[in-house]
Amino acid sequence: MNTNYKKYISLILLFGMLLALAPQMSALPGGISGATVTSGCMCHGAAPTDDIAITVEGIPEEFMADEVYTLTISFSGGPEATGENHGGFNLKSNYGTFTTTDDSTQILENAAIHTESGNNQRSWTIDWTAPNSDKVSADFVLLVNSVDGDGTSAGDEWNEEKFTIMGQNAGSGSVIDIGDPAWLLIVGSVLGIVVAIVVVLYRKEDFGKKELMHWLTTTNHKDVGLLYLWASIIFAVIGLALSVLVRLQLVVPDNDFMTGDLFNQAVTMHGAVMVLFAVSPMSFAFANYMVPLQIGANDMAFPRLNAFSFWTLVLGGLTAASGFFFEGAADVGWTFYSPLTSVDYSPGSGVSLAGAGLVLLILSVSASTINFLVTILRHRVPSMGVWDMPMFTWNMFFTVLLMLAIFPALLSAVLMLVGDRVFDTGFFDPSIDGTTWWLHIFWFFGHPEVYVVLLPGLGMSMEIVPTFVRKHLYGRNTIIYALMVASVLSVLVWAHHMFITGIDPTFRKIESIGTELISVPFALIYLSLIATFYKSKPDFTKLPLAFVMGAVGIFLVGGITGVYLSSVAMDVQLRGTYFLVAHFHYTLGSVAVMTLGGIYYWYPKMFGRLLDDKLGWWHFWLTFLGINLTFIPLFGLWDMPRRIYVYQEAAGWADQQLLATIGSLVVFVAQVIFFWNFVRSMKHGKEAGNNPWDGHTFEWLTTSPPPTHNWNELPVMEASSSE
Ligand code: HEM
Ligand SMILES: [Cu+2]
Incomplete structure (x- = not known):
């Protein structure tokens, strides 16, 4: 085989393989990168603590595409709040979008976060609109800060909670279920x-x-x-x-x-x-x-x-x-x-x-x-x-x-x-x-x-x-x-x-x-x-x-x-x-x-x-x-x-x-x-x-099946034999 020919074939093959690999890459909405978000709370203490108990109400068993769910976030524990500020939260999900229900919350870069005025409470409600597709599972990361209200971060504590809401059709068809x-x-x-x-x-x-x-x-x-x-x-x-x-x-x-x-x-x-x-x-x-x-x-x-x-x-x-x-x-x-x-x-x-x-x-x-x-x-x-x-x-x-x-x-x-x-x-x-x-x-x-x-x-x-x-x-x-x-x-x-x-x-x-x-x-x-x-x-x-x-x-x-x-x-x-x-x-x-x-x-x-x-x-x-x-x-x-x-x-x-x-x-x-x-x-x-x-x-x-090179004797077209 001539080398040029080989080169092109390998290029084409390489191209094909790259394309076959394309599905491995993904443009899915970026998940939560733990480090960045977590460090957002670092000012309230070095590490999360289990002193704080987090509850989220309104989590559905499974979500339906495009449906709106109202989530109520609250926590107890941590330092006793004395001053103006009692706490805050930060909720992210890799699917769906958040919308506010009142002025105690705001949306920043698709994360739900408390506002200045929502700083003096320990419970918030937020709406989450499920994604267009119910075939995914939405992973949530929720961070809450329990703040003592003294204006400094000393003595504050925070905790983290992760939960997942499965789409109605998430995973179906993916796992082989012989019972089906x-x-x-x-x-x-x-x-x-x-x-x-x-x-x-x-x-x-x-x-x-x-x-x-x-x-x-x-x-x-x-x-x-x-x-x-x-x-x-x-x-x-x-x-x-x-x-x-x-x-x-x-x-x-x-x-x-x-x-x-x-x-x-x-x-x-x-x-x-x-x-x-x-x-x-x-x-x-x-x-x-x-x-x-x-x-x-x-x-x-x-x-x-x-x-x-x-x-x-x-x-x-x-x-x-x-x-x-x-x-x-x-x-x-x-x-x-x-x-x-x-x-x-x-x-x-x-x-x-x-x-x-x-x-x-x-x-x-x-x-x-x-x-x-x-x-x-x-x-x-x-x-x-x-x-x-x-x-x-x-x-x-x-x-x-x-x-x-x-x-x-x-x-x-x-x-x-x-x-x-x-x-x-x-x-x-x-x-x-x-x-x-x-x-x-x-x-x-x-x-x-x-x-x-x-x-x-x-x-x-x-x-x-x-x-x-x-x-x-x-x-x-x-x-x-x-x-x-x-x-x-x-x-x-x-x-x-x-x-x-x-x-x-x-x-x-x-x-x-x-x-x-x-x-x-x-x-x-x-x-x-x-x-x-x-x-x-x-x-x-x-x-x-x-x-x-x-x-x-x-x-x-x-x-x-x-x-x-x-x-x-x-x-x-x-x-x-x-x-x-x-x-x-x-x-x-x-x-x-x-x-x-x-x-x-x-x-x-x-x-x-x-x-x-x-x-x-x-x-x-x-x-x-x-x-x-x-x-x-x-x-x-x-x-x-x-x-x-x-x-x-x-x-x-x-x-x-x-x-x-x-x-x-x-x-x-x-x-x-x-x-x-x-x-x-x-x-x-x-x-x-x-x-x-x-x-x-x-x-x-020729013979049935024909010899490798097809003809023992090359056929000849007779005039008008095709008509
Ligand atoms: C007896 C043999 C076949 C049966 C019983 C059959 C049956 C069906 C059925 C039930 C559907 C789905 C209809 C729907 O729910 O919309 C379908 C769709 C289709 N079939 Fe067949 N089929 C047969 C042969 C073929 C053959 C030989 C071809 C092509 C050469 C073909 C091409 C298609 C295409 C292109 C669709 C549309 C798929 C889509 O909606 O995206 N089928 N067939
Ligand atoms: Cu046509």
């Missing part, structure tokens, strides 16, 4: 994953130290692709398990299966893990494995960078999710809206850890995008022109271009957020409309991100449909132009997530129309896929096609409800409700199903064996019916807010929530069947041969 069923499930699924990994490794008899080192150090695109596949499967299990937790909490009204706090963490991490660490990386598994094969390359352009991308991605996902085992994972929604993410409202390390995880993810993605662009543009076999590229490769090309355009926005957003949390930079300060600022940058990333998730799945469908329909993809070049138009439009319509924020009505109209315009290229793509079936003999007995057909059906529902939401008037009513939750699960769920189709399609290439058909059909039907059972009822709940953890019987939402929970369990069981099939078939599946589906793209020309 929700925790049992979380710990259970982590254990399940570990067992699954051990089983998988055990089944490979030759698995030893050498094999382990191979996987840890491999740079071959196919091995990295397999690593992506395994990692994304694990993240998908985590994401799915979290959604089951959420569904179990909502299964009946007034449920107390989870605390509200844990629920918020589960919803947030479910969304973030699914979108960023499960579905998207799963398509990168195929991109890594198949794109070089599809264009006749030996490997990615930068194989080491590719391995770097993978390992930073894993580190990022683990960092983001690790919050569950510390002070609680991020619980602010996957959209990280300000000011909820500020230290005031989210004092724990969860948001910071998620931020650090995102930075690592962005590092991974940035490296990948460059790698794929160079690979696709420079490493095709000479006989393959740009327009000859297979459709999956085309879709990955647009995917990485989009990623290159939007992830820098996410990076800047996250860095500003970290800046706000660690250095109090105030970018997203609500008083300067920082909350709207966050929405602009986040959704500039967030909206196109759904296309980043969608396009690879579409690409898989565009490989699978022609293969099993035995026809060329209808209107291939039109589809490519449509993808281009959709990609450009997608970075221009972010503000449809901001219709109710008070942005200019004309801008709103533009964004509404822009959003509706995007449905035009997608409708074209959709119709082309369907037109490919025209006068064909599709083989519906094949599982990859079944999954794509299922996904096409699911996407139709998601797409049409999306057009509803693009209308400002409808959106104002439906945003933030379960109608929206159902809508975006129909779109994202359809991508997940397309990706499953991709697994059935390419599994034989990757492992040399076919997945079992019978288990596969069980998987297909249970997944398809389960998804619909989960989300169709939720369209009816357009009056139920999303992200709430309890609801009352009287609200009338119980039936739909019950059906949805049953549906989600069906989906979960289906994926267990799939996982079993996946692992079992690696050894016991039917031999696949090189080209079990009679596919036409290059990956089917």
Whole structure:
């Protein structure tokens, strides 16, 4: 490796590690530094004395956020007071603010202190307003002076009292409580994953130290692709398990299966893990494995960078999710809206850890995008022109271009957020409309991100449909132009997530129309896929096609409800409700199903064996019916807010929530069947041969699995063989 290259990589790594450490730093309000405050009383005696008994009345068992509590401080003991002055006090807390109740007290540097006129008493009342967040514990330090009133400090005495008021939700989610069923499930699924990994490794008899080192150090695109596949499967299990937790909490009204706090963490991490660490990386598994094969390359352009991308991605996902085992994972929604993410409202390390995880993810993605662009543009076999590229490769090309355009926005957003949390930079300060600022940058990333998730799945469908329909993809070049138009439009319509924020009505109209315009290229793509079936003999007995057909059906529902939401008037009513939750699960769920189709399609290439058909059909039907059972009822709940953890019987939402929970369990069981099939078939599946589906793209020309350098004989593009 060239030394310059090494230098940059180490710099990047160092930068990543520093960011991962950022949560360790803290901009929490400074606690009481004992020495300084204590010395304030030194004039009344060298050391505290227990002669003085301090009482504080009005300390609540736990505090509620923003609630005002009146504390009465008094003491007895110490010297007998003779003159004017009898005593004084000083009360500090690391959270909340004090306000005076009369002129015997004053606030100096956020500490409550007696005034000149409050000097002749031994009891004071003071109001304490609890902090914005009830997830912290407020530590108080109280000092009182018992003064003899002779005008000198000789003979005076003082004492110190410390007490803590816990926030209502302080500590919840931070300590693992096995007695709690929700925790049992979380710990259970982590254990399940570990067992699954051990089983998988055990089944490979030759698995030893050498094999382990191979996987840890491999740079071959196919091995990295397999690593992506395994990692994304694990993240998908985590994401799915979290959604089951959420569904179990909502299964009946007034449920107390989870605390509200844990629920918020589960919803947030479910969304973030699914979108960023499960579905998207799963398509990168195929991109890594198949794109070089599809264009006749030996490997990615930068194989080491590719391995770097993978390992930073894993580190990022683990960092983001690790919050569950510390002070609680991020619980602010996957959209990280300000000011909820500020230290005031989210004092724990969860948001910071998620931020650090995102930075690592962005590092991974940035490296990948460059790698794929160079690979696709420079490493095709000479006989393959740009327009000859297979459709999956085309879709990955647009995917990485989009990623290159939007992830820098996410990076800047996250860095500003970290800046706000660690250095109090105030970018997203609500008083300067920082909350709207966050929405602009986040959704500039967030909206196109759904296309980043969608396009690879579409690409898989565009490989699978022609293969099993035995026809060329209808209107291939039109589809490519449509993808281009959709990609450009997608970075221009972010503000449809901001219709109710008070942005200019004309801008709103533009964004509404822009959003509706995007449905035009997608409708074209959709119709082309369907037109490919025209006068064909599709083989519906094949599982990859079944999954794509299922996904096409699911996407139709998601797409049409999306057009509803693009209308400002409808959106104002439906945003933030379960109608929206159902809508975006129909779109994202359809991508997940397309990706499953991709697994059935390419599994034989990757492992040399076919997945079992019978288990596969069980998987297909249970997944398809389960998804619909989960989300169709939720369209009816357009009056139920999303992200709430309890609801009352009287609200009338119980039936739909019950059906949805049953549906989600069906989906979960289906994926267990799939996982079993996946692992079992690696050894016991039917031999696949090189080209079990009679596919036409290059990956089917080499062996299954392909040799390390992919080709015994370089493939050649025949004229028009791509059409
Ligand atoms: C059958 C599988 C799934 C089930 C049962 C499920 C269930 C849920 C539930 C119950 C919520 C919370 C709704 C709320 O309280 O507001 C949710 C939110 C979410 N889900 Fe899923 N989900 C599934 C699959 C997926 C997939 C595959 C993706 C992405 C590719 C995804 C992305 C999201 C996102 C982004 C959120 C929003 C999180 C937030 O509010 O911050 N889900 N899901
Ligand atoms: Cu959007």
